[in-house]
Amino acid sequence: MSAPKKGALTDTEKELLQVIAAGNVQEASRLLGCKDVRVNCLDEYGMTPLMHAAYKGKADMCKLLLQHGADVNCNEHEHGYTALMFAGLSGKTEITRMMLDAGAETDVVNSVGRTAAQMAAFVGQHDCVTVINNFFSRKRLDYYTKPQGLEKEPKLPPKLAGPLHKIIMTTNLNPVKMVMLIKENPLLLDVEALEKCHKVMELICEKCVKQQDMNEVLAMKMHYISCVLQKCGSFLKDQQDKLEGLIKSLLKGRDSDGFPVFQEKFLRECIRKFPYCDATLLQQLVRSIAPVEMGNDPTALSVLTQAITGQVGFMDAEFCTTCGEKGAEKRCSICKMVIYCNQDCQKLHWFTHKKVCKKLQEQRQKHESDSAKRLEKQAKELEEKKASEETSNAMEDLSIEQREVTSMSDTLIKTESAEPIPINAD
Known part of the structure; x- marks a missing residue:
C-alpha cells in the first residue's frame, strides 16, 4: 500500500491536526471516526497526526492515535524524522516509552544520520535517551515463557515475566535499588525463581552478543542483572533473611569516609565476569575503572551507568x-x-x-x-x-593638570619675551 501524498489533506484531516494541537482528545476521537480521515495522513512536511501529538507532548492523544492504528514507524517526514524522534525531542519519557511499546524502531536515522536517542541527547533530553537505550520489549521476554522445541516447560514461568521485566526496564542501576525491587515482589523471593530468572538473563545476554546487529550495551545490562539475581539467590539460600542483610552489605561504608567498599567490589566483579572478553564495551569499562582506587572517581557504578544509560555524570x-x-x-x-x-x-x-x-x-x-x-x-x-x-x-x-599648567606657563613666557609688533604710523 502506497504512502499518502504529502499535503493532500481533507478539510476534516486539517481540523484533526488543529484539534491535536489544542489537545482535545474527545473531539479527536470523534474526527477519527469520520470516513474522510486517515490516521496516517501527511501534512506538507510529511508529518503524521502521531508525529504532531508526540512533538507537542500530548500523551493521551498519542494513545488514542495508536489505538486507531497510527503507524509508529512512518518515515515520510521531509527530514526523515519518526514519531520516536519527535517523542525524544519533546522530552516526555511517557510518550517515548509509549512509542517503544508500540514497536518503534530505535536504529532508524534521519537525513543527517542521527537516531532518536542521538537527537534527544543533542537537545539535552537525557531522560528520554535513557528510556530509549534501556528499552526491552515485553514481547521479547515473553518468548521464554513458552516451551520451545522439545521443551516440556518454559524456561521462565509466565508469572515471573512481569516482575522480571520491571527490573529489566529500570534505569536506576544502583544494586541496592535492584535488590529492593526484588525484595518488593514476593514471587521473586524464592531461590528457584531467582535461578530461573538468572538463567534467562544469561540467555538474553548471549543472544544480544551473537545476533547479527550485536548490542553490547544491552548485553552488559542483562549480564549485570543476572549477577544481581544470582547474588540475591545465593544470599537467600544461605541467610534466608529476606535480603535485608544483602542490602546492608551493599550500603556498609568504610570507616574513614563511608565509601561502600563491598558495593564497589561487587560491581567490579560483575563487570569482570562479563563472558565476552573481546567486547569493545567491556574493554572500555575495564580501562576506566582498573587504574582507579576505591573511593575515587569514577566509581564502578558511575562508569557502568554511563555506559548503559548514556547519562554522563x-x-x-x-x-x-x-x-x-x-x-x-x-x-x-x-x-x-x-x-x-x-x-x-x-x-x-x-x-x-x-x-x-x-x-x-x-x-x-x-x-x-x-x-x-x-x-x-x-x-x-x-x-x-x-x-x-x-x-x-x-x-x-x-599629572595631566600639571602638564597643562606647565604648557600654559611656557606659552605665556614665550609670549612675554617675543619682540613687540611694530605699529605703522600714518
Whole structure:
C-alpha cells in the first residue's frame, strides 16, 4: 500500500491536526471516526497526526492515535524524522516509552544520520535517551515463557515475566535499588525463581552478543542483572533473611569516609565476569575503572551507568545516597552532606552513616569556613585594587593638570619675551 501524498489533506484531516494541537482528545476521537480521515495522513512536511501529538507532548492523544492504528514507524517526514524522534525531542519519557511499546524502531536515522536517542541527547533530553537505550520489549521476554522445541516447560514461568521485566526496564542501576525491587515482589523471593530468572538473563545476554546487529550495551545490562539475581539467590539460600542483610552489605561504608567498599567490589566483579572478553564495551569499562582506587572517581557504578544509560555524570540532579533514585531532596540534618529520596532510605543508611556523619559535618564546616575566608580575601583584594586604581587615576589626572599648567606657563613666557609688533604710523 502506497504512502499518502504529502499535503493532500481533507478539510476534516486539517481540523484533526488543529484539534491535536489544542489537545482535545474527545473531539479527536470523534474526527477519527469520520470516513474522510486517515490516521496516517501527511501534512506538507510529511508529518503524521502521531508525529504532531508526540512533538507537542500530548500523551493521551498519542494513545488514542495508536489505538486507531497510527503507524509508529512512518518515515515520510521531509527530514526523515519518526514519531520516536519527535517523542525524544519533546522530552516526555511517557510518550517515548509509549512509542517503544508500540514497536518503534530505535536504529532508524534521519537525513543527517542521527537516531532518536542521538537527537534527544543533542537537545539535552537525557531522560528520554535513557528510556530509549534501556528499552526491552515485553514481547521479547515473553518468548521464554513458552516451551520451545522439545521443551516440556518454559524456561521462565509466565508469572515471573512481569516482575522480571520491571527490573529489566529500570534505569536506576544502583544494586541496592535492584535488590529492593526484588525484595518488593514476593514471587521473586524464592531461590528457584531467582535461578530461573538468572538463567534467562544469561540467555538474553548471549543472544544480544551473537545476533547479527550485536548490542553490547544491552548485553552488559542483562549480564549485570543476572549477577544481581544470582547474588540475591545465593544470599537467600544461605541467610534466608529476606535480603535485608544483602542490602546492608551493599550500603556498609568504610570507616574513614563511608565509601561502600563491598558495593564497589561487587560491581567490579560483575563487570569482570562479563563472558565476552573481546567486547569493545567491556574493554572500555575495564580501562576506566582498573587504574582507579576505591573511593575515587569514577566509581564502578558511575562508569557502568554511563555506559548503559548514556547519562554522563550526575548532571544537575541529586541522587539518593541509599538507592540512587534521581531527584532526592532530603538531606541529613547533621552533616548536610548526604541526601535521600525519603525517610525510609535515610533510616536504612543510618547504621553506617552515623560512623562518619560527625566527620563529614566537620569537613563541611571547614570547607564553608575556608570558602568564607577565601571570599573575604578576594573582596579585600578587589577593594584594594579598586582603591589603587582610583589613586592611580587621581595621580594621572594630577599629572595631566600639571602638564597643562606647565604648557600654559611656557606659552605665556614665550609670549612675554617675543619682540613687540611694530605699529605703522600714518
